[in-house]
Every structure is written in structure tokens, then in C-alpha cells.
């Protein structure tokens with residue numbers, strides 16, 4: 001009798017920016033307590049998992065050659081973690097993972113975390129596990145601070161390391177332009193640079209997200225623009241001074257405001273509407289301040305199985 005091979009499963013997963021990122025002091029475990037507002041964007045990755053006699057991973061698309069294809073890949077670790085969680089560790093040795101990247105690598109948009117979240121949902125579907133998203137999120141939190149958010153998407157307030165999430169009301173669509181830098185930035189290095197800047201002086205802190213949450217509920221991009229803030233921005237700019245010019249160029253091109261996304265170096269520019277975003281993107285692309293420009297909107301849902 002022939003064994004029944006389950007069909008491949010493809011999951012589309014969003015990137016994120018942080019509309020607000022307030023970083024607390026360094027904890028004993030090497031992490032920082034955060035208060036952040038995550039916002040999922042329509043710039044996505046796609047992850048397909050296949051049942052296969054041999055485990056393996058292939059990566060194509062934006063920055064693919066920079067993505068590890070060994071056990072260090074976060075999506076491969078996600079497959080293992082889920083197989084162990086359900087008490088079937090050997091299942092992980094019979095899965096091939098194919099990643100198509102649209103999210104920049106090491107860009108501060110949680111691309112690796114997105115792939116891990118997608119791999120969790122895809123394998124849970126491939127293996128017919130019928131797990132609730134909240135249970136997947138528990139496994140996700142063991143893989144990285146941003147992985148749970150990629151499962152839920154939307155807009156959410158994150159605390160702890162960023163893994164404790166509460167959804168935020170935001171019925172409106174906001175339009176963004178993203179400027180990718182020539183090279184990525186290492187997240188631990190950016191946090192380390194912030195610790196150094198704080199030891200050397202007292203850089204301003206973004207404070208509480210309350211006003212920003214009200215602006216989100218109002219749906220007015222002009223109000224929101226005034227309140228975007230990221231404590232990691234000073235550290236990212238200190239390590240990559242050219243970002244100052246990129247941020248200025250986006251606003252000169254007509255964006256309402258610009259902010260470094262997470263630990264950078266991607267810069268996110270909020271625009272008044274979709275047409276304005278296209279104009280800002282065209283002008284920014286010609287300004288010679290970044291490698292590539294994309295338009296995106298948010299919020300969008302978290303990881304979803306694609307019907308093919």
C-alpha cells in the first residue's frame with residue numbers, strides 16, 4: 001500500500017514595524033524590558049513546508065544569500081521546537097522548508113521571526129495538529145521576542161521582551177514607504193550601543209505609548225506621525241550615521257514622518273494616503289540614500305495559510 005503524502009502547505013506572513021518602542025534597562029538575562037506597539041505590514045515572506053524523506057531548507061528572494069541554511073535558521077529551529085512540543089521530535093527530520101523572502105534580512109522588520117512563525121503554522125497544518133494560535137505563540141516565544149507577534153499580526157501592544165501581546169484597536173489603514181539600507185544591522189549590537197549611549201549620557205526616552213494609542217484609534221495619520229518614536233533609533237543612527245540623511249530625505253520627499261524600524265537599519269515613512277506613498281517612494285528611490293524602496297500598508301493579519 002502507498003503511504004499518503006500530505007500536500008505541501010504555504011503560509012504568508014507579514015513584516016512588522018514598531019510605531020512606538022520604549023526600551024527599559026538591561027535585565028539580568030541579557031534582555032531589555034520593552035513597551036512597544038507592533039504594526040504588521042503588507043510586505044511579506046512566504047514559507048512552504050513539504051513532507052520529504054530528507055530535511056532541508058531553500059531560500060530565495062530579497063537578501064536570500066544572507067540567510068543561514070543550517071540549523072541556525074530560525075524557521076528550521078521552529079520546525080524542531082514544534083515537533084518536540086507535540087512529543088514527535090523525529091517528524092522534524094522529514095520536512096523541507098522553502099522560504100521566499102520579501103522582508104529585508106537583518107533589517108529591523110522581524111523577517112527571521114516571521115519565517116519562524118510561518119514555519120510553526122505551516123507544520124501545525126501539515127501535521128494536522130489543530131493547535132490554537134495561543135499554543136503556537138507559546139512555542140513562538142521560546143524562539144524569539146518578535147515571533148509571537150508575527151502569528152497574530154494587526155497592531156498590538158507588546159511588553160516583557162516584546163512577546164506578551166495585547167491587541168490594539170486600529171480600524172484604519174495607514175500607508176508606508178520603507179527604505180532598505182545597503183547592509184543589515186545586528187540586533188544585539190544595536191541594544192548594546194543603546195546601553196553604551198545611556199552610560200555615557202542620558203539620551204531622551206520615548207516615554208509612554210498612550211497618546212500614540214489614541215492617535216491610532218482616531219485613524220488620523222497626521223496625529224500618528226507626530227507620535228512615532230523608537231528608543232533604538234539613536235543607537236542605530238550612531239552605528240549607521242547615514243540613516244540621518246535617509247530619514248531627512250523621506251520627509252523632504254513628502255512623508256509625514258520617518259522612524260527607524262525596530263533595531264534598524266530599515267526606515268519607515270508614514271504617508272497621508274496611498275497616492276502620496278507612491279510619490280514619496282519614487283522620489284526617495286532617486287535620492288541615492290538607500291538600496292531599495294517599497295510601499296506597504298498596515299495593519300494586516302498575522303501568518304495565514306494560503307489557499308492554492
Ligand code: C5P
Nearest residue numbers: 030031032034144145146161187188191
Ligand atoms: O529575542 P531575539 O532573539 O529576537 O533577540 C535578539 C537579541 O536582541 C537578544 O539577544 C538581545 O541582545 C536583544 N534584545 C533585548 N531585549 C529585548 C529583545 C531583544 O536586549 N526585549
